[in-house]
Amino acid sequence: MGRNALMDIKRSLDEHIGQKIMLKANGGRRKTVEREGVLEETYPSVFIVKLDEETNSFERVSYSYADILTETVELTVCQDEDNQIRISYVKQ
Known part of the structure; x- marks a missing residue:
């Protein structure tokens, strides 16, 4: 698991930069x-979400890939009304 798992999560997120996401955080x-926004950028250890300004007091938030790995954060990519993808780590 470890570093490879985190890199797998980052690669999954890289494919969805610029797309609308919903996240649930502890x-x-x-x-x-619960927040909605756009996946703005990925970095080596964190990703940045630009939040919907109408419903959030913060403009941007960042989370680590470990937050997804440990399920502290649940992230769902909303490609359209009927197509949603949950980003998570599945041990292979």
Whole structure:
């Protein structure tokens, strides 16, 4: 698992830069934060989401690939109304 798993997640996200995403993040104290935005950029250890300005007080947020690996963050790419792809790590 380890580094290869993180790189697999990054490569999956690289294919969806510029697309609309929905994310659910663990907000602590049993809270789940749901946000919508656009996958703006991927970097070696984090990815950046530009949030929908109408519903969020922050303009951008960043998460690590480890957040997806540990399921702290659930990320779904919304290609259109009927086509959604959940980004996750599946151990092979």
